[in-house]
Amino acid sequence: MAEIVEEARFGKNQKLKDALLQHAPLSKAGLSERLFSLLFTGLVYPQIWEDPDVDMAAMELSSNHAIVTIGSGGCNMLAYLSKSPKSIDVVDLNPHHIALNRLKLAAFRHLPNHNEVVRFLAAQGSKSNGKRFDTHIAGHLDAFTRAHWQKRSLAGRRRVEVFNRSIYRTGLLGRFIGIGHVIARVHGVDLTEMAEMTSLRDQRRFFEERIAPLFDKPLIRFITARKSSLFGLGIPPQQYDELAGLADDGSIAPVLRQRLEKLACHFPLRDNYFAWQAFMRRYPAAHEGNLPTYLKAENYKAIRANTERVTVHHESYTALLGRKDAGSVDRFILLDAQDWMNDKQLNELWSEITRTAAPGARVIFRTAAEKSVIEGRLSQAIADNWTYQEQRSRELNLQDRSAIYGGFHIYVKAA
Structure with a gap:
């Protein structure tokens, strides 16, 4: 029953709307926000567009670290597992991302080998992926996630059958890239x-x-x-x-x-x-180039062995941290979420980050513009706890292969 209630709650997606809507409905800004919110309620990122290698270099991950990260497409969360951290809490307000993160974890846990994982998550036109889901994965999913991927379209096709073609051509971003190709x-x-x-x-x-x-x-x-x-x-x-x-x-x-x-x-x-x-609009074949970090053969065993260290939450970052003990988190990954926040939301978030941060904890995030979005906006009492690694941030921003963002930022909590 609890999982049925969860599914109904996901369908309404009120948490995402609450985070996005900041202006009056009939104002110009409010109408723009509501259009974006409508588009954002479906699958947005089948692949995350933050470079996980840059993330891991910035975080200096080790096996004793507890991580909290935004989920998005789930690729980076899996890449972090290659470093065998103590735990990863994944949060996301988009239920489609929640279902995708849980599916990717289940694929690593239950598909027979690395080749099968790559075939399911990265291959294009692998017609038997729906059967792989039925045989190896479906029975291990929670009720909501299983129902999500088995839901049928008006044409009678199950949602999971997108993996028979290419999930990376779907979602808001995948379709946007496709439109860009048409315009070109x-x-x-x-x-x-x-x-x-x-x-x-x-x-x-x-x-x-x-x-x-x-x-x-x-x-x-x-x-x-x-x-x-x-x-x-x-x-x-x-x-x-x-x-x-x-x-x-x-x-x-x-x-x-x-x-x-x-x-x-x-x-x-x-x-x-x-x-x-x-x-x-695809990943390279073996003779053409390298797959994402989480799909490389050398990382497979560690990721598979560590999947049980991940918990996926349909929840805001601030709310999750509010339930954690003081000093219990070592690494915080915020993606670009702060670009969306007003000053009140930023200070609420960083108040919980500061409370839950262990000595030497690190926060990493990206911004659309080059400048760090939190400078001059946090209360002095919060800001005094953190040191901005400006030079290292610039160095790693140059190494970010996704090239989408203007800035990459690292903050370290005083010991």
Whole structure:
């Protein structure tokens, strides 16, 4: 019965709405927030777009660390398990992300071997993945998660059958990338040709000659001048304003061009699975490049052995921390969630982070703009507990292969 109640509560998704809606319904800002909230209630991120290797370098993870992180697509949570932390609490306000995180954990626990995990979570066009789910995974899921993936569409197709095709082409972000490919093709550019580039020089030439000119096209400038056009990237109205403020004319097109240039040109293609998802809409084959950290063969045994150390919560970050003991958390991962928060929400969150942080605890997060979003906004009593590692943050931001964000930030609690 409790799981049936949970499913009904997930369906309403009131927690997510409460976090996103800050303005009056009929105001311009309020209407924008409500449109974003409507789009955000479905699956948004089939893949998380924060680089887990940067995260782990910043956190300096060890086996005695207790972690609290936002779930999103679940990839990074699994990558952290390769370092055998003491525990990971995953929180997310989106029920689709909750179901995806629980499914990915179950895949590692119950599929027979590494090849089967890769085939289920990363392969494109693996028609037997629905059967793998039925044989190895479904019976081990909680009632809500099992019902979520077995739910049928109007066409009679079960939701889990998306893994027979490619889950990474679905969700809000996957569809947004697909629309970007269509728009590029309308202008005569096939983005999948990036796969043919064999060096950083080739990648840069392709970007400068084929991709960069797209940002001067009237249609693309018209689209990117509207906040709603970027909701498909998971960028809420608040983040759009941050990005638009970086350009002299208030247009977001130059900022997007800069971020895409980093994605396309700063890292060898075979080492950047984020670029494969953006330009080829798939992961590389073995001869083409490397899979995400959590899917690499060398990490499989550790991740599988450590899946029981993870607990997934449909809950806000602040609420979860409110139930934890003082000094009980070593590492906090906030993704870009603070970009959405007002001052009251930030101080409530950091009050609980400060209370629950163990000596030497670290907080990492990303921001749409370059500047840390908490500077000058926290109460002095909270801020005095934390030291900003500005230089290390800048160094690691340059190494972030996803290239989506303007800033990466590390804060360390005084011992």
